[in-house]
Amino acid sequence: MTAPISFALDDAPLEQVWARLDLVMDPELDEPVTDMGFIEAVSVIRTAPDQNTSTVHVSFRLPTYWCSPNFAFLMAEGIKRQIEVLPWVGQAVVTLQDHMAADEMNAAINAGASFGTVFAELQPDEDLAALREKFDIKAFQRRQEVVIKAMLAMGFLPAEIVKMPRALVETAAFTDPEAARQKIRYLAILDEKHLAPSPRDLAFPTYQGARIDDYAQYMDLLRSVRINMEFSGSLCRGLKRSRYQEADLSGDVPILVDFTAPNLTHACR
Amino acid sequence: MYVTPEGKEIFVVDGHAHFWDGSPENQKNVHGKQFIDCFYAYHTGLSPKEQLWEKSKFEKYSPNELYNDLFIDGPDDIAIFQTTSLSDFYKTGFGCIKRTSEIAKKYPNRFIVNGAFDPRDGEKALEYIHFMKETYDIKGVKMYTAEWNGASKGWRLNDPDAYKCFELCDKLGIKNIHVHKGPTIIPLNKDAFDVHDVDYAATDFQNLNWIVEHCGLPRLDDFCWIATQETNVYAGLAVALPFIHSRPRYFGEIMAELLFWLGPEKILFGSDYAIWTPKWLVEKLWAFQIPEDISAERGGVQLTDEIKEKILGLNAARLYDIDVAARKAEFAAHPMSIAAE
Incomplete structure (x- = not known):
């Protein structure tokens, strides 16, 4: 006892x-x-x-x-x-x-x-497993779009993107912080899904592991995935802020909610 | 009437407005409280700071405040009110057709009050549709496919009971079916906001106009696909539009998709009053251009003045048989006054 x-x-x-x-x-x-x-x-x-x-x-x-x-x-x-x-x-x-x-x-x-x-x-x-898989696909596609766009911004052409080896992406240095963050996450999901295990494998396969066939059509798909996810994301952020009184109604500093739970060692950030 | 900075007069039909009572006195249970709190979070989360309301006004605003926000301070010429009963959550309903129709009577031709029904009520739903037509002469209805009803946590537009109701709507000339397909509000059944049922219903009821509120977001791609196939499916901009303030580039992406797939004739302005007020939304929309790079990815579509005028009023006027020239002349001869009360 x-x-x-x-x-x-x-x-x-x-x-x-x-x-x-x-x-x-x-x-x-x-x-x-x-x-x-x-x-x-x-x-x-x-x-x-x-x-x-x-x-x-x-x-x-x-x-x-x-x-x-x-x-x-x-x-x-x-x-x-x-x-x-x-x-x-x-x-x-x-x-x-x-x-x-x-x-x-x-x-x-x-x-x-x-x-x-x-x-x-x-x-x-x-079917929660199916749902999880659906979200994995979306996460993969969203991260991939950010990295593809960052490679395009470095001057690579679509024809190069579709056959680019993973090693090239691994060594690419992105100055944009979001691109740098998503690159790490993109490589992680490639590993998790056993896509492109070797540095010579395609950096940008489809989720099924195939080479991108119709580049323009594929980018349309990635765009629509991002638009939907961004909608939910910015809405959720706004609602979360508002619900817990972090919205600035007064012109003063935002009010943070008191998280104190009695009798427990706790921490929050 | 919205007068542009260049002095052009734009006829505004606000396709999505509410007159609700979400006050604690009207709340039946915790769901009622959480529902209006959620709406308030939408309001505070997406409005410019100078447009924020106190919670108490948001919960319950007077007819005078509504009238002022829409027609005097606001640019609306005509506003379409959506009925949202939520009778499980509110004692006398949240947005009630009776209350809204009472104030509508005071201001002829300014209000269009839509009804609502729940096909799961069976025969009673059909009787109620007759009642709404006879009593209020409704031209449209608002559907919440995710609304709870007893053991059911949602329904689909192509359910057999729903089809009986739409057959009756068609027969009675209730031809505008607004469907809430947007962010989850009562989401236990996640599929209740799936947009694919619109495809079936729109194919099977060609005489009816299907206005998908919140353009199906966050399922914009599914929605665009359906709306491109079906000539009688429209996009309502409520909830998408406020992003023009907090995320203008993102709003540009949504508009580029809609213009590319649906074209300029099938997009309807809606403020979703009182979540947002139409004045700032219309001003910002008029001043907005889709960023060049986004437009380039979507065949160079752009929000020209002509297209904005359609979105702000002419498209809705077509669906609701509003004679724009006649209404313009009438409203010019009888300017609105706050003293009408």
Whole structure:
């Protein structure tokens, strides 16, 4: 019988948690949940004084009460999985706040239940694996477009883009910060999907691994993917800011919400 | 009437406006509170700072405020009001046809009040359509395919019950069907905002005009594909337009896609009042040009003055049989006054 005990932390465990959280994407936007400001609080509680494992609590919240539960579920699942990778973490407890389906969601995530069993009644034909794949494709295409455009800006021609080897992209130095950021992420998703494993492989294959056939048509596709994702992205940012009173109505400094949770060691950024 | 900086008079039909009561007194439950809060977040998230409202005015504004924002301070000549019942969330409905029709009576020819129905109500929906036609002579309706109704968390335009309703609309001359296909509001069924059902309904009901509000965003490509195939599918700019302030380049991309695929005759201005007010939207739209590089990727499409005039009023006037010349003359002879109350 041991009650959870809070303890003062040096920064290291929290930093490790935040670093793992940076790897969790909003699936619809392909942006880290940390950058989107969705993570409200992180706390670490040692499970027992004589043990080396801890429980990590993460609470997060979304731009609206109505955000799709399936997207929220993917994020909650990602948060739990990423944090439980850390060797000193016994369990990650994830709490979604201020959401229409928060209770069902939180119970399901922390019990390790699948989305389908919990939301069967509401979304009977939901196939979360298929949804995840759909978002992976969009993420791939969006990152790829940024990198292709950055290569074009360096003077490469479409005919060169379609047959360019991966090595050329790896060594390209982009001055635009967004291009530089997306290059790292693009190479990461190439690796993750086992596309272009060798430096001589095509830098810009399709998601199916084929060479781009009709360049103009392919770029139209990438553009439409980006337009849709940007819509959701900028809307979500605006709504998130407004919902949590970060909008500047007064002309004064934006009001930041007080994240304090009693009786817990916590941190936020 | 919008008068351009060059002095040209532009007839404005605001294709998407609301007269709602989202006040705490009218809220039935937490969903009602969260719904108006979400709208307010749209307002504060995308408006220029000097256009922001206090929360209390946003929750419930008076007929005088509405009249001023649209027609006196604002450039609207005619505004089309969409009914949004949300009766599970609000005691007397959120945007109620009765309330809106009452103020519409005071200002002849300025308001077009659309109805709403839920095909899942079956026979009752058909009766209600008859009632709305007889009582309010509606010319259009607003559909929320993601609205909850009992155990159902959404429906599709090509459901058999919906087709019975559209057959009746066709018969009664209710020919403008506005469909909310946009960002998720009540999204449990993620497919409820999928745009593909528009394709079926528009093919099967050629006499009806299908105005897809928020142009299907964030499914613009699917929407453009459908609207290109179907001559009777239109794009409503509500929610897309405010990006002209916060993300003008991005707005240019949306307009380039719409002009390239749909052409200038099938795009309708809408403020989505009171989420946004029409004055700043119209001013910014008139001053806007699609950036050169974006236009070049889309066959050189551009927002010329002539095209803007169509978007701001002439396209909607065509759908709603508005005699622009007659209305212009009438409104010029009877300028609006805030004292009409």
